[in-house]
Amino acid sequence: MKKKNIYISLFTALSIIIHGFEYMIPVVTPWFKLGLANSVSLAVLVVYGLKDALFVTLLRIFISSIIFGTFLGPAFFLSLSGGIVSITTMGFFYYLANPFLSTIGISLLGAYSHILAQGFVISKFMIGHDSIFLLIPGMLLLSLVTGIINGTISSRLCTHLMLVKQKEKLV
C-alpha cells in the first residue's frame, strides 16, 4: 500500500477520534456540535487537495456511523449531506480565492454550508416543513464560533501536516 494512503487512513482515524472527543465538550444545545472533525478534513484539503479531503470525509462518516451505530439512520444522512456539501464548498473557495481567504475564512464558509445543507435535508426529507429555517439564523451565529475554532485548529494542523509531507515526500 502507498505510504500516502496509510497517512490518509491515519488522518481519517484522527478525525473519528476527534469526533468522539466532541461528546465530552459541553455545548449550548443538545444537537449542536463543534464539528472538530472537519478541521482535519480542511487541513487535508489544504495540504493534499480536494480529492483526498473528500475521501477522508466520506471514510470518516461511513466508519464513524458503523462505530456509533448510526449507519443509514437519520444522523448518518445528516452527517453525509453536511460533510459532502461543506468539504466541496471549502474546496471550491480554497481554489477560487486561495491567497485572499485564510483557513479560518474557508472554515467559516464550510460551517455555514454544513448548517444550510443539514437544514435543507431536515426540511425536505425529515420534517417536511420549512419551519427549520427559522432556526437557521441562530445556528449560523453558532457556526461563526465553530468556524473560527475549526479554522484556527486546522491552520495549526496544516503546519504539522506540511512537515509530514516534506519529511515523507508524499505526493
Place this chain on the structure above:
Amino acid sequence: MFTLPKHIKKDTFLHKLNPRIKLSVLLLIIGIIACTHSLWTLSGIFLFILIISRYSKISVSTLLIRLRPFSWFFTFTIIMQFFFIPGESLPYFPVGCIDITYDGIWQGVYLVEKLSLLIMSTYLFISTTSPQELVRLLDRILAPGKRIFPQVTDISEMVLLTIKFIPILLCQAKDHIKKEKGKLKKKKGVKERIGYLIMIVDSYFESVIQNAHQMIDDVSNETSS
C-alpha cells in the same frame, strides 16, 4: 466516549443472513418509510420489525432505548408541526398568536413514527451484522469510488487500517485528556476555555503527528505478520 461495538452476537437466522440481502431489505424499508403516507403501511413495517427483532433475539426494549438520544429531535419535530401546520384548531385555540391544529398533531406524531421506524430498522441491521461484515460491505458500497479516486487502490485495506489506528489514537487521546482536564477546569471564562481547548486539540495533533512514523511502522508490521 465511544460505545462500540454495536453488534450483538447471537446465533440466529438474521445474524447468519448475507449482509447484502440485509442491506437490500433495509434500503427497501427506508424507501417505503420515506414514500408512504399510509398509517397501515407504517404499522405493517412496525409489525415486521417486531417479528424480526423476536427472531434475532434482540428485545424490543433494546430497540426503544436506541430512540432515547433522538428525543430532542423528536420533540423539536413535534413542536414544529404543532405550531406551523394550518388546519382545524383544537378547543380553546388559538391563544393569542399560538395555534395548535388537529392536522399539526397528526403530522407530528406521523413524522416521529416514521423516524422511529427508520432508527429501529437501521439498528436491527447494525446489531445483527458484525463490524467485519460491515467493513466488507462498505468496501462494496465504496467500490464505484475507485473510479473517482484512482489513487485509492484498496478501500477495504484503508478501512481496516483506519479501524486499527483508532484504538491506538484513542489511548493517546485518553492520556492527553487526563493530563489536561485539570488545567481546563482551572480556566475561567468562555474565551479562555476556548483558547485552552484549541491548545489541547493542537497539542494532541502534534503528539500524534510526531508519533505517526512509529505508529505506521507498528501497524504495517502487524498487518504484514
